Amino acid sequence: MIHKPKGIDYSGSSFDEFLREEGTLEEAEAIAIKRVIAWQLQQEMQRKRISKKDMANRLRTSRSQLDRLLDPKYPGVTLGTLSRAAMALGKRLKVQVIEAPARTQRKHPGRVGLGTKNRVAAGDRR
Secondary structure (H helix, E strand, O other): OOOOOOOOOOOOOOHHHHHHHHOOHHHHHHHHHHHHHHHHHHHHHHHOOOOHHHHHHHHOOOHHHHHHHHOOOOOOOOHHHHHHHHHHOOOOOOOOOOOOOHHHOOOOOOOOOOOHHHHHHOOOOO
16 A cells, blocks of 8 residues: 655646656756766767777866766766767767746746755855
8 A cells, every 4th residue: 555645646747747846856857967968978989989098088087087977976067078078079069948838937946956965066065
């Protein structure tokens, strides 16, 4: 038997609505985007038969830094670093701002994708 928390009925709602109500939608989307980019970089490295050692050399960084870049769970990677990695593979990083569904638009979005853990990784010590 499954026990539901009292007070909130999520039946019929979407996963996005659940995350929004929990206050974690933006952070979940940021993590998902980072995972996709890390996967795409790894796929391109495999396709071009570029080792991690060679990729680190192309980026003029250490192998451990490259491992963090390719780790989908590591939040402290900047767009600039991701862009440099893409360029080292002969690719470009493309970032777009697109319309959000009407239900997700907020008047005061705050700091999108920078939860406490991410702020600390990015050097923001609030």
